[in-house]
Amino acid sequence: MKAGCSIVDKAEGGGGYHFPEWAYKTESSPGSRQIQLWHFILELLQKEEFRHVIAWQQGEYGEFVIKDPDEVARLWGRRKCKPQMNYDKLSRALRYYYNKRILHKTKGKRFTYRFNFSKLIFVNCPLWDARCPALLAPPALPTQLVQNVVLSRRALVEPLVWARGPRHPLHPEVLEKSRLGSASPPCLGGSCCHPEEFPPLAAFPCPLLPPPLRDWAPFPGHVLHPPRPSLPLLPPPPSWEPPTPGGSPKPNPSPWAPTAPPPEPSPGSSGAPP
DNA sequence: TCCGGAATGC
């Protein structure tokens, strides 16, 4: 136990917000019991005191800028007990996230990267625990980003809802009710998510989960599209485009709707519930 | 400054 190395123990105090638990549970990191770099980056981004070192890029989606690469590397090295750590090595680790689509480089902007929260949620939000907030909005995190994270989450939840039948706790009507039923801001999974409304999905066995998600599941347009025009929720990201029925897919540079892999031949995969 | 291959360690 290299306890002496830790400099950022856990989200606390600060701004009174926090990322979902899984973001801090290094044990939940797939394939590793050690903290992962992106966890660490999120920690720094979340903390006010490191705002001068690394911060969300205002107005962008999941984009953050490393203002002091050397300092970030130093902190990372300290966390990992690697005093020889430097930005070159750290950035190499970051680049490994490109292939995993956890992170993207913002070309043309120095030390600027962009998180792919959808991917992080897909991979890390354990068992779709409904109490696990998709992502609570840190002050500097653009609201729209969070909304899109929620949208992404919804995009996966809704098919499950259909599979589970009506009036499931995650049934659209229930979701709708929880979203519209109060004057408070859209529920992002915080204290407004009462267990009685959002029982833990962990209560549902894994077989209820959809088939293994590919890195980028090609969401049906009706899923990504706001379900009802009257609902003023979840505006699409700037690069988002409504699906063109029958139209040819266009390359989409947005990490929120990245180029989908070739559709798998799935008979009856019209997306319509039985 | 950024990228990615390769070897290596845990």
Place this chain on the structure above:
DNA sequence: GCATTCCGGA
């Protein structure tokens, strides 16, 4: 699996 380290190249 996930870095860490080193390195050549763009």
